[in-house]
Amino acid sequence: MKNTITIKLENQGQRLDIFLSEYLTDYTRSQIKKMILSGDVLVNNKEASVHKFLKEDDKINISLNSSKTVTKTTNKSKDNQKDNQDIFKDIKLISKTDDFLIIEKPVGLLVHPTDKNETNTLVDWLLSKYPNIKNVGEDPARPGIVHRLDKDVSGLMVIPLNQKSFEFFKQKFKLRDIDKRYTALVHGEVSKNTDEITFFIGRSRSKEGIFAARPTKSGDINDKDKQAITEFSVLKRFKNYTLLEIKILTGRTHQIRVHLKAYGHPIVGDKLYLNKKIKMKRDLSRIFLHAQHLAFVGPDDQKYDFSSPLPEKLRSFTKSLKEQPEIK
Missing domain, CATH: 3.30.2350.10 (Pseudouridine synthase)
Known part of the structure; x- marks a missing residue:
């Protein structure tokens, strides 16, 4: 069975995997991401990344009966979800103002997806907790990220919550301030x-x-x-x-x-x-x-x-x- 969705203005700027998780309520986030990565989801008749940001009038085609699509949550996917939930629970919110967050990143958490399209990164957590951050920054795949820590490194990070704050901290880091x-x-x-x-x-x-x-x-x-x-x-x-x-x-x-x-x-x-x-x-x-x-x-x-x-x-x-x- 194929479903076709046309993106409305109110959904413009939303990330593909997040939009589909709200639309396909019978599927888990991890199943939806697997569908996207396996090519069962097309945007304007082209394969898309999990982190693609949608535009008004984009057409999404979904193949729900593909043999490549997982329709039941396997024990492995349950374990993966548990692992992802566990690492998100380890993120500590140290401080929050109108302009920025200070968080403590746990070891093992990737800050943003690379060209391998990893999921369950710090960016995923930020988008789920602070949806408006999707428009902050210079790279749609790295909203709110003005500096980073390696995956295997733990500790403090500052996360700008608006574009003005992003530019402010970008300049601060540039000036070594x-x-x-x-x-x-x-x-x-x-x-x-x-x-x-x-x-x-x-x-x-x-x-x-x-x-x-x-x-x-x-x-x-x-x-x-x-x-x-x-x-x-x-x-x-x-x-x-x-x-x-x-x-x-x-x-x-x-x-x-x-x-x-x-x-x-x-x-x-x-x-x-x-x-x-x-x-x-x-x-x-x-x-x-x-x-x-x-x-x-x-x-x-x-x-x-x-x-x-x-x-x-x-x-x-x-x-x-x-x-x-x-x-x-």
Whole structure:
């Protein structure tokens, strides 16, 4: 059976999967997303992404009897829904104003979909809780996202709730006018109490999907490499480990992870950038990197200062380590 829907003006700007979940009430969100991804849903006779934003007079064709379409919720899809609900429950709303949210992103949650069209990202959660955010930002697939954290990193994020606020925070980040700090546990005993890492960062030329640091004076820098600045100070020293507070003055992809690896002290639990020669006596099952501090002057000229404690798993790991005396 085929259904055809013509989008009305009142539904313009709504996301395809969200619109269909309201229209096809007998289907779950995950089933609808599977229908879209399997090609059972066409928009203007073309396959569309889950995150496509609809326009007035768009025509949606739905094949409800396709063999590719799941019509019953399987145990696996139930498990997936439970996992998705669980990770959404782990999102903490720290503060809300008329202009922005401060949230604490849990580890394992992707901020926005990539070219793989992932679902159940932070963007999905934002759209379900704050539908008007769909018009905020520069990219329809990333509404409200003015900065990001890696999927495997937890911690604080600011989410603009309107376009004026988005432009405000975009400029703040560009001018490096936001105090953003992280806590990381690294391998090895860092000799300096404070230091600044200034290696350029670019895509690895030997391995796809990762980035590499290139010293400023190496002569190996090209026009695609970008300047990156990372500052750190030592919080605690342990036998074979060091706990750092990190401040980044630029926001490059994987910046902290790449810089610390190049500095000779990769982050504990970072399977992407960890030297294979380093053996872990205890599996942390995540990267030890947490965005723990965010401070700025807001659009209302008020000063805001937010802190987030280390997640229990990270605190527990540090308690198992043997402390070393401070270097003066």
